[in-house]
Amino acid sequence: SIQLLFVQGGGVLSSMASARGGEWDCWAENTAKARKNVDLSARRLENACWRVWNMERQGQPMMEKKPSSNSMHHLAPGSEDGNTSDDGWQDPSFQERLKNAIGGSIDFANCRFPAKAANMRYDDLPTFPIRPNFAGFRNSLRPASECVVFDGCPEDPYHPSNTPIYQTATFVQPSCSEFGAYDYTRSGNPTRTALEKHVALLEQAAAAFAFASGMAALHTVMRLLKAGDEVLVNEDIYGGMHRLLTQDCISSGISVVFVDTTDLHAVERAITPNTRLLHTESPSNPRMRISDLRKLGALAHQHRVLLSVDSTMMPPVICKPLTLGADVVIHSATKFFSGHADCTGGLVCVRDPELAHRVAFLQNAEGTALAPFECFLFLRGIKTMHLRVERAQENAKQVAAFLLAHAHVKEVFFPGRGGCDSKDLAIHRSQASGQGSMISLTTGSVEFSRRFCDACQIFKTTVSFGSVSSLCEMPCTMSHASIPMEKRTLPDDLVRLSIGIEDVRDLIADLAQALDVAAGKVQCPVGHLSGYDSRFEDLPVVPNPGDLPPACTSTSAVSGPHNVAVTRPGCTHHLPAGEEAEQPGWGEKPEQHTALQAIAAISFAVGFALVARRAWRGS
Secondary structure: OOOEEOOOOEEEEEEEEOOOOOOOHHHHHHHHHHHHHOOOHOOOOOOOOHHHHHHHOOOOOOOOOOOOOOOOOHOOOOOOOOOHHHHHHHOOOHHHHHHHHHHOOOHHHOOEEEOOOOOOHHHHHHOOOOOOOOOOOOOOOOHHHHHHHHHHHHOOOOOOOOHHHOOEEEEEOEEEOOOOOEEOOOOOOOOHHHHHHHHHHHHOOOOEEEEEHHHHHHHHOOOOOOOEEEEEEEOOHHHHHHHHHHOOOOHHHOOEEEEOOOHHHHHHHHHHEEEEEEEEEOOOOOOOOOOOOOOOOOHHHHOOEEEEEOOOOOOOOOOOHHHHHEEEEEEEEEOOOOOOOOOOOOOEOOOOOOHHHHHHHHHHHOHHHHOOHHHHHHHHHOHHHHHHHHHHHHHHHHHHHHHHHHOOOOOOOOEEOOOOOOOHHHHHHHHHHOOOOOOEEOOOOOHHHHHHHHHHOEEOOOOOOOOOEEEEOHHHHHOOOOOHHHOOOOOOOOOEEEEEOOOOOHHHHHHHHHHHHOOOOOOOOOOOOOOOOOOOOOOOOOOHHHHHHOOOOOEOOOOOOOEEEEEEEEEEEEEEOOOOOOOOOOOOOOHHHHHHHHHHHHHHHHHHHHHHHHHHHOO
16 A cells, blocks of 8 residues: 655655555656556555645745655656746656656646646646545455545644544635635535545545435436447346436437346347447346346457446445446445435446546536535445444345245345355355345235235335345335336335344344234234334333423323323323322412412502602602
8 A cells, every 4th residue: 555645844745655565665666566567556646746736836845855765856846956936847857757656547737736728628627636546456454444444634734533524615726827626515525535535445446426316326427428329227227227217318319228137148139339338236126136247347348338337235345346347336325335324325436537537527517416514424434334234244144044934935035045046146256245235025915015014113114225224115116116017127026125233133023023914923013113113102201290390381292001191271291090190289270370360460550550650750
């Protein structure tokens, strides 16, 4: 790994590098090896060009004057005579030396931000500071540590232990003719940059981009196409994506062809000269069908077609499709990246810098980027993603085993033993380190499946998945309801389960009782819909309503077999059975209350008359 350290006091940018157990001696040896192995460790710029140029522009001196193997000072223009003018930083020889030192995949015309009409268009300016290209990067940390060990704001002078929320719409610029690292949050924001860098690190992507929703991410990928282009799409696809393709993309002149991506021969036959993109899911949502991503990528590239993978069901702690040959990876970050069902977002990860440039342009031009606060929530969610996914997977294995053995469950679909055939299982295990936590099942009856979902008490009936809480739904009437019935490829009685991190014994017990209720073996418990809603209506209340002030006018919502109602004027309380209510005190009876009102009125009138008399005498 490479870590670029910027010393504020002196403007030294040093590189401390280690790889394969030894330190690299110089930039030249490092770079040749990096380019040969497609290892981008030597390109950890982290705004290097911008920061060095900015400090020199502000007249801050270099701490080091002597070139060394761990310093970039010898690359600076005019280092021999001390010239550090703006023109020096534009010296082509400097750019060439810098390019030789850190690789050739960076567009160095964009490394500094003064906008001059002679050599740069406004739309060519980066909408965020230069960031590391993680394509091909090999992290020495293991997946669990990768989720946690990450500094989202290494340039922050206060060195916060967590990335701050930069809740601002605009950023002050150096001058009217120069642009800073950020100008407008729609275009770029430090909190979003931190999230996108961390996701790119996890996915080993050249760049990652955060969007306001998973659908915004998918839509941006489709915007890479133009009228007349063709996209091949897996026939078993998320309902929202099906709607986007069949009701939006076709209106833009894009041809959409559905194909079984588990059949390579069918995919090859479907490719035409107009095919530009192949889009799939593996496992597919919701039938859990497995596609061979390596062979799909090879086939697509053979025909100069991009491979796009919606890997929402397989977060990067399980599967990294970009390393298998995919060109684009999409996530609905609402699921596993959040893990708590408290924010919506989408991610697009690409491995080609040119593709990254186009996605960045669309994100900025169409205004679909994720807001800073949601970026902060996703950054927090990533820290526990490995723990959550690991626990949910272990639960899913045991839940699947229970369902496979149950008499009322006809079929179980998941990428594990018993959930798919041996060939598909071998393919999945070759490209993912786990089965995930999603399970689909059929019961043979739509009504049985409906009763089953309705009888669940821990499993919440809702769309989405990937939360710490276990969820259930019927795709045909919920997540995939937008697909017309005649175009659906999934059974009407299909139930999709998202397994959470609860105690698996409680989950299996809940599924068992729900199956019994659906089968008519037991009656549905009275009030079962509120069985775990945390209302606890059968418990006594605290404080004791009898101790509340007499003037209370609120009505308690608590009632149950242990409570009896006690009514006072304007106030209803509930006391435990057997406890007598205290007798109302003087002044609480209606007639006494009226008398008190009359006395108060007379006292007010007398007081007002006395004040008026004194005022009249004074005048």
